[in-house]
Amino acid sequence: MDNSELTKWSNRATEWSQEYLDTLRDRPVRSQVSPGDIAAQLPTHAPEQAEDMELIFSDFERIVPDGMTHWQHPRFFAYFPSNASPASMVAEQLANAISAQCMLWQTSPAATEIEGVMINWLRDALGLAPHFTGVIQDSATSSTLSAVLTMRERAMDWRGITSGTSGEKPPRIYASAQTHSSIDKACWVAGIGQDNLVKIPTDANFSMQPDALRAAIAQDRADGFIPAGVVICVGGTSIGASDNVAEIIKIARDEGLYTHVDAAWAGSAMICPEFRAIWDGVDGADSIVFNPHKWLGAQFDCSVQFLADPAQQLRTLGLRPDYLQTLGQAEVTNYNEWTIPLGRRFRALKLWFLMRAYGLEGLRSRIRNHVAWVQELEAKLAADPDFTITTHSRLSLFTFQYTPKGGDADALSRQLLQMVNDDGRIYLTQTVHKGKFVIRMTAGQFDCTREDVMSVYDVLKDLAAQL
Numbered sequence: 001m002d003n004s005e006l007t008k009w010s011n012r013a014t015e016w017s018q019e020y021l022d023t024l025r026d027r028p029v030r031s032q033v034s035p036g037d038i039a040a041q042l043p044t045h046a047p048e049q050a051e052d053m054e055l056i057f058s059d060f061e062r063i064v065p066d067g068m069t070h071w072q073h074p075r076f077f078a079y080f081p082s083n084a085s086p087a088s089m090v091a092e093q094l095a096n097a098i099s100a101q102c103m104l105w106q107t108s109p110a111a112t113e114i115e116g117v118m119i120n121w122l123r124d125a126l127g128l129a130p131h132f133t134g135v136i137q138d139s140a141t142s143s144t145l146s147a148v149l150t151m152r153e154r155a156m157d158w159r160g161i162t163s164g165t166s167g168e169k170p171p172r173i174y175a176s177a178q179t180h181s182s183i184d185k186a187c188w189v190a191g192i193g194q195d196n197l198v199k200i201p202t203d204a205n206f207s208m209q210p211d212a213l214r215a216a217i218a219q220d221r222a223d224g225f226i227p228a229g230v231v232i233c234v235g236g237t238s239i240g241a242s243d244n245v246a247e248i249i250k251i252a253r254d255e256g257l258y259t260h261v262d263a264a265w266a267g268s269a270m271i272c273p274e275f276r277a278i279w280d281g282v283d284g285a286d287s288i289v290f291n292p293h294k295w296l297g298a299q300f301d302c303s304v305q306f307l308a309d310p311a312q313q314l315r316t317l318g319l320r321p322d323y324l325q326t327l328g329q330a331e332v333t334n335y336n337e338w339t340i341p342l343g344r345r346f347r348a349l350k351l352w353f354l355m356r357a358y359g360l361e362g363l364r365s366r367i368r369n370h371v372a373w374v375q376e377l378e379a380k381l382a383a384d385p386d387f388t389i390t391t392h393s394r395l396s397l398f399t400f401q402y403t404p405k406g407g408d409a410d411a412l413s414r415q416l417l418q419m420v421n422d423d424g425r426i427y428l429t430q431t432v433h434k435g436k437f438v439i440r441m442t443a444g445q446f447d448c449t450r451e452d453v454m455s456v457y458d459v460l461k462d463l464a465a466q467l
């Protein structure tokens, strides 16, 4: 296939996409295939000779859609959403056609400059203070790793990047037990190690206990460790828990520690002023991550890291070899120096399309609706004697158990969840909370309606009656 056929096949793909999205409600949300089913349909070796696009496309239609879990399905209530708004899809098509490697200003002036402006738009949209600047990364995991490496280097006065970490006093990172596993992984990869990630106990609201943090830092100093940074949770993955941001940042500042706020999911909701209380005090943070690719509507991947003082991360990651010098342009922004990978995609384009095509008001009303509908569903389940709410709605996430009289709530909840996902009308996932197997409910798909959210109740009742 060559360029002369691009319009034909792109149009075919676009028509397929429109039809797919329009008819998603007719498909089971979670893929119903078994492990190995898809691989078994593919030949073992790559073809030696070119194949016909007609055949390739028909194999795609035959094999792929039923082999996928449909993240854009309006009744996808599992994990967290991963929204792809149509305007964002169009922007990605254009970015694909240009396919630039946006590592330097010189290799991608428009991508670099639009990225800078989008960071400012988002900072203001989230109500963050004007001193923040930032960078687009692929995922929150990468943003958090960048922050943890900066914590390490800052604590070691940047000796790690020259002579390595062996023989140094171990840096210590603090986080609550509600934080995401990406913090653990960052500590593994940064050479800090799981043992030097100190999980601080949480209070009745599942927020980090400030006194316990203070005590842990003091103990570590006494024991010869170097306290380096605190990762603060805003909207944790399990039940949506948040730390007391202002109080934790104050302690970290008093102790000279670097702070990173993980608001990967909840950050999108901060475009609505009425939800911002959960991160009060966030303007004191050194680094903040949120994923527009979760709830906002820019499809995967698109994670934004805000930085109060980018110089510290640039000193940690900003390697500039001779062949990447931009001659005569020492002052331009070269975003590769802000992140771990050198190569970067043109991710800012979809943010530009997204915010213009829906407006911040359009995006806010979606998020407000999701939160309101989830609260309505929670109230309906709470009123039903067969269900128990195990954690209340935090933004658009709550958890519950199936607790009919006389049954084993863990086993029954597990069974019901399995039936729900085999049934396919909706898709829910689970977590373990305070030792109990609980079902998570979160709404946030771009096109989901109140009826979609309320259908969860009907599906649960319908299937529970068969248990």
Ligand SMILES: *Cc1c(COP(=O)(O)O)cnc(C)c1O
Residues within 6 Å of the ligand: 080, 138, 139, 140, 141, 142, 180, 182, 234, 235, 236, 237, 262, 263, 264, 265, 291, 303
């Ligand atoms: C989803 C999530 C992450 C991980 O995000 P990726 O972009 O997939 O790396 C980290 N922290 C929280 C709180 C999350 O919700």
